[in-house]
Amino acid sequence: MTEQQYNECVNLYSDNVYRFIVKNLRHQEDARDIVQSAFEKMWRHRESVEFDKSKSYLFTVAYNQMIDHLRKVKRINLQEDFTETTKGVQHQQTPQVKKALMEALNRLNETQRSLVMLKDYEGYNYEEIGRITGLNESQVKVYLHRARIALRNYLVSPENVI
Known part of the structure; x- marks a missing residue:
């Protein structure tokens, strides 16, 4: 994957990955951290990630990091209300x-x-x-x-x- 393709992935998929993680975690800051680390991991492995499979790769990495986060923090009932996290979603x-x-x-x-x-x-x-x-x-x-x-x-x- 080239740098240009990586930037295109950020533009295309960052909102989708964030929305998926925040809907599951119901905590904006943790979701942002997980999405950022998923993109960091894709950047580090960009040589081996095919552009056509980048969306699946991002969702897989973000999902696994979310599960690790939940296990680490051991909190399932997070305090933020889902409605505040989806103000931009119609x-x-x-x-x-x-x-x-x-x-x-x-x-x-x-x-x-x-x-x-x-x-x-x-x-x-x-x-x-x-x-x-x-x-x-x-x-x-x-x-x-x-x-x-x-x-x-x-x-x-x-x-x-x-």
Whole structure:
């Protein structure tokens, strides 16, 4: 990868990687640190990273660093509210729907939440998600299915129906 291609990767993918990490961590500063270190790692290994695979490489590195961070700090329930971290992202949902969706996502474990975010928010296919998370394609499908069932059960419960 050339320096110009690296700069193009920064322009193309930095927002997507940041959005993915901040949605999982719900902590802006930690997400920025993880995204920056992912780009640093790609810079150090730019000779071996193909430009066509740079997006997958970045998401894989960022995901692994996020998991390491969660293990190191041992904090799953972070204090910042998700709505503050997505002010620039436009959603056409009511605040009540957003709140219910975020509460449902927060009830999932970190693996399930990451899989839902990668599939439904970022649009990756099962094979790409498997490469990013280190799971095989069958595991991705099973965990994603279970996560969606948990989301559905939470969202259709009488106290959460809007």
